[in-house]
Amino acid sequence: MADEARLLVDSSVILEFLLNQERAGEVAHFFDETLEAALFVTDFAVHSVAISLVRKKRTGMLEQLIDDLFFVRGAQVIRLDLDEVSVVASRTAALGLDFDDAYQYVAAEKHDLTLVSFDADFDRTKRGRKTPIQILQESRYPGAGP
Numbered sequence: 001m002a003d004e005a006r007l008l009v010d011s012s013v014i015l016e017f018l019l020n021q022e023r024a025g026e027v028a029h030f031f032d033e034t035l036e037a038a039l040f041v042t043d044f045a046v047h048s049v050a051i052s053l054v055r056k057k058r059t060g061m062l063e064q065l066i067d068d069l070f071f072v073r074g075a076q077v078i079r080l081d082l083d084e085v086s087v088v089a090s091r092t093a094a095l096g097l098d099f100d101d102a103y104q105y106v107a108a109e110k111h112d113l114t115l116v117s118f119d120a121d122f123d124r125t126k127r128g129r130k131t132p133i134q135i136l137q138e139s140r141y142p143g144a145g146p
Helices: 011-018 024-033 043-055 059-072 082-095 099-111 120-124 132-137
Strands: 006-009 038-042 076-078 114-116
Touching: 006 099, 011 024, 011 043, 011 059, 024 132, 038 043, 038 059, 038 099, 043 059, 043 076, 043 099, 082 099, 099 114, 099 120, 114 132
Parallel strands: 006 038, 006 114, 038 076
Antiparallel strands: none
């Protein structure tokens, strides 16, 4: 795909799907329809999802996520270097974000990725965010519907 989407998937999207929450169907459709997209997840998001699943005693879901998302779908894990983590800490106030959200934002900025998230806090930032359904509504996914 010449105009391949480069998407940073936030932990809110992953957990919505794994925990079968209200918008899980939207996320499932997003994953099904974006087969040609380059998907990225930060190491921080992976760890956040892992913590949440372990707390809920759903470790099997973590194994399935790693297999499906990274080995089958080919999503790539990206991380920030230690000096960039310091930048995240210093930019939390300027961005109006918590540390975990600022980490996602700085990673998206560094790698020029579209941030896919259900977290409306990103709407206050310059880069913003898109929900899975907004990605599907873009012209590069014409079969995705309105």
